[in-house]
Amino acid sequence: MVKVAQRYALLIVDMQNDFVMPGSPMRVVGAKSTIPVISKVLKTFRDLKMPIFHCIREYRPDGSDIEITRLANFIEHTKGLVPGTRGCEIVEELKPRPGEYKIIKNRFSAFMNTELDFMLRRLDVNHVIICGTQYPSCIRSTAFDAICYGYYASVLTDATSAKNQDIADSNIRDMTDVGIVCTESSEVLKKIKP
Amino acid sequence: MVKVAQRYALLIVDMQNDFVMPGSPMRVVGAKSTIPVISKVLKTFRDLKMPIFHCIREYRPDGSDIEITRLANFIEHTKGLVPGTRGCEIVEELKPRPGEYKIIKNRFSAFMNTELDFMLRRLDVNHVIICGTQYPSCIRSTAFDAICYGYYASVLTDATSAKNQDIADSNIRDMTDVGIVCTESSEVLKKIKP
Numbered sequence A, B: 001m002v003k004v005a006q007r008y009a010l011l012i013v014d015m016q017n018d019f020v021m022p023g024s025p026m027r028v029v030g031a032k033s034t035i036p037v038i039s040k041v042l043k044t045f046r047d048l049k050m051p052i053f054h055c056i057r058e059y060r061p062d063g064s065d066i067e068i069t070r071l072a073n074f075i076e077h078t079k080g081l082v083p084g085t086r087g088c089e090i091v092e093e094l095k096p097r098p099g100e101y102k103i104i105k106n107r108f109s110a111f112m113n114t115e116l117d118f119m120l121r122r123l124d125v126n127h128v129i130i131c132g133t134q135y136p137s138c139i140r141s142t143a144f145d146a147i148c149y150g151y152y153a154s155v156l157t158d159a160t161s162a163k164n165q166d167i168a169d170s171n172i173r174d175m176t177d178v179g180i181v182c183t184e185s186s187e188v189l190k191k192i193k194p
Helices: A032-047 A068-078 A116-122 A135-148 A165-177 A185-192 B032-047 B068-078 B116-122 B135-148 B165-177 B185-192
Strands: A008-013 A052-057 A101-105 A127-133 A152-161 A181-183 B008-013 B052-057 B101-105 B127-133 B152-161 B181-183
Touching (some): A008 A032, A008 A135, A032 A052, A101 A116, A135 A152, A135 B135, A152 A185, A165 A181, A165 B165, A181 A185, B032 B127, B032 B185, B127 B135, B135 B152, B152 B185, B165 B181
Parallel strands (some): A008 A052, A008 A127, A152 A181, B008 B052, B152 B181
C-alpha cells in the first residue's frame, strides 16, 4: 500500500431486521451473530468521532425499484425492506444516533446512485471500513466500488456475514486478490486508534 | 424470469494479449483456451446481425487512471494495457470488425464511467450475454451492474475464465444466486437463434 495517512469512515451495510432476524424469508444466517462485534466497532468510531454511515436497503411496495431478478419473488413472497415496516428498520443494537449518516440504496453497492462518494470526499475520507451483510452481494459490490473510486477498503471478517462459510471464504479470497484488505476488526481497531 | 421477449447483445470482456498470452505478467491462465468458444459465439452474433461489444481495459502510461490497489505493481512491474502496445490489443482471433463496438474501461465493470448503458438502451437491448476474462473481477462486476441497471444477464461458462476452477465455481455460485444465468454457450446459442 502506498504510504499516505489513512482517514477512515465506517460503513455498516444492511443490518436490518429483514436480513438479520430468524423467521424472515430474507434472513442471512450469519448476520445476527455479528451484532456484538459490529457494536464494538461502532462504539470505537463513536468514541473517536469518526464518520459513520449506515447503508441500508429500501424498496417501494410495488417493487418498481428492485433488481429485475428479484422482482417476482418480492411480489409473490417476501415484500421485504419496505419503509414503515419493522423488517426495514436497522436492528435495535445498531440504531443510528444523531450525527451519523444513513445511506438508502436499492442496489447491491452502497455507491450506486447514492450520495456516498460525494459525502466521503467532503469528509476527506480515503479509507472505508466495511462490515455487515452479506459477503457476495452488498459487501463485495460496495468494497469493489470503493476501490474503483480510489478509496482504500477494508472488510471486517468477524463483523461480516454470509449464508455459509464457503461463500464467505471465496469472497474474501477474491476481494483480497484485488487489494481489498480483509481482516479481523481487532486488527483494524488497533490501526485507527490515534 | 418474467416473460418478456429477450433482445440480446454480446459483451466480450478483456480478451487482450496482456491478459491472454503466455509470458505476460497479467496473464489469466484459463483465458487462452476460451478463444475457440468465444469465436463461435461471436460468429453467431455476426451472422444474426446482433450487437457486439468488445469491452477492454486501457491505462495511461503513468498509471494515473488505474485502481489505487494496482498502482504500485503497475509502475514497478507490469506496465500493461497501455494503448499502442501489442499487449493492449485484442487477441488476433477476436479482432473487432466494422460495425462492432469497442468500450474502453479502466475499472472492473464495463458499465462504470462508460457509455455502455446508454448504447444498450439506444439499441433496445434487454439481455446481455457476457464472456471473456476474468470471473472474479471484470466479468462479475459487469454482470452485477447489468442486473442493477435492469438488464437480464447471462454468463457463458465455457467462454469465461479465471486463474483456476475454484475461483470460477464460487463466482458462478454467487452470480447464480442473484439471478445471473450462468450456462454453457450452446444453451444460449439455442435460445437466441430466431
